[in-house]
Amino acid sequence: MVSTLRSFAHPGGVHNATPPRIVFGPGRSAGLGDEVERLGARRAMIVTTPGRASMGDRFAAAISDRCVGLLPEAISQVPVELVRRGVQKAAGRGADCLVAIGGGAATGLCKGIAYESGLPIIAIPTTYSGSEMTGFCGMTSEGVKRMHESLAMCPRTVIYDAELSVELPPSTSASSAMNALAHCIDAIYLPSLSPLLAMAAVEGARIVANNLPELLASPRDIGLRNEMLYGAYLSGAALTGGFALQHAVAHMLGGSYGVEHGTAHAVVLPYVTAYLQQYAPQPLGRIADAVGTTDLAGYLWDLAGGAGLPVRLADVGFPAEDLDRAVHIATTADAAPTDPDIHDANRAGNPAPVTDSAVRAVLQAATDGRRPGAKR
Incomplete structure (x- = not known):
């Protein structure tokens, strides 16, 4: 028996709009x-x-x-x-x-x-x-x-x-795959995401996460490459619903500190996920179920590390003494746009607003570099 009536609305315009x-x-x-x-x-x-x-x-x-x-x-x-x-x-x-x-x-x-x-x-x-x-x-x-x-x-x-x-280097394949996973995870909890594309986020995460280790073992396998592109296609479609804390932090690392885009996502994704699980346990639980884990943040840390990607900010050249500046950039870059076509990173749909304390907690965890989630 259904205890509540389903109700939702999501924005039009560029949100949830995919190529025709x-x-x-x-x-x-x-x-x-x-x-x-x-x-x-x-x-x-x-x-x-x-x-x-x-x-x-x-x-x-x-x-x-x-x-x-x-x-x-x-x-x-x-x-x-x-x-x-x-x-x-x-x-x-x-x-x-x-x-x-x-x-x-x-x-x-x-x-x-x-x-x-x-x-x-x-x-x-x-x-x-x-x-x-x-x-x-x-x-x-x-x-x-x-x-x-x-x-x-x-x-x-x-x-x-x-x-x-086929010729994509393993490191680029890995960082790019973590980028795709970041799209699924950063969109799944947003009310601006269409229910149709929420399913794409779940399936995209499953395909990318399950195929990445196999691809790194057999990088010239055209079937694996094809599946990874399919996962990326679904993950990109999910991103049309919007984005939240993960992208605010990754864009700060890329735009202001020169960290390659996929690597910027990879190095903070486990810690953003750990932070947001307390605010969006059910949506993130869908992703966890899809990739076959009960410890999503720890799983992502293992996946990134196993692919040879950095899991500490020091490993991407981020200076620890710049923490205050980094927090300021991540929380203000899109917060008060003068251009109406600039995305508002602090929109109400985020499961946790992109505040100083949120970004600082994520960056501190990424500085420490310890595996989040359940102990192993």
Whole structure:
């Protein structure tokens, strides 16, 4: 017998909005030219990181006269200066669409350009960041990373092709996978998350967590790569519901201290989870059940450490004497936006507000680096 009547509401706009077209499967990136044409575009600018430039060149050659050039300048944390340069280059080349090839850095730069220009995006992710599924983007200005939101930044098409991720280094695979898990965990307790996408968060966490150890043991297994991309797709969809304390802390580490995005998530995720379990035991319990544990925070610590990722802030170069500054940045970066499209990290939906005491507790635990949760 049901004791309470189900009742919920979640916001529209960019929240819970996913790309309208998904193309998934090994080898599917060969159809990029058709996807550009499907958008009605003829002058695509391909955006990559410097390390993915040769891959970008191959795609540029494949779509031939539909490409107006390569922009191999994307870097982590999406500096606004780079976005402005990208906007100018897209305009100067007469681009009518953007193609992101790579991880969150390439997708993020395309999002920044689209935020200013309105150009449509085709995303071809090669990592598990999940950024390609959302209309959110963290951009860094003057050493502070702030989250922006706009439907203009939500890709029109996403092509998932596991063949492109086979060469991904194990460390990047691991940090990227922890990034995906952070999306599931940081969204599952938000009332702004659609019930439909809450199921994606649970299933995404299960797939990513269960496949990561196997992938690190067999990094060239195309089946495992394919499953990890599927988990990342679900995790990215979950992120469209919003985010909370985990992202406030990780974005501070990345934007202000230069910690690689996936690693920033990995190093604090066990401690954020431990802190929030007292405020959201039931939603986090769904994730715990999915990955097969009764000790989610400790499980994440073991998973990260077992994958060779850092579990202490000192291991990512964070200076302990900067604790007060770090707390201030994490609690204020998005708290009082002047731009209506900047995300409010302190919105009422967070299970625990992003306060000084919350961030300090997490950072202190990450400084100590001890395994949270039940003793082993």
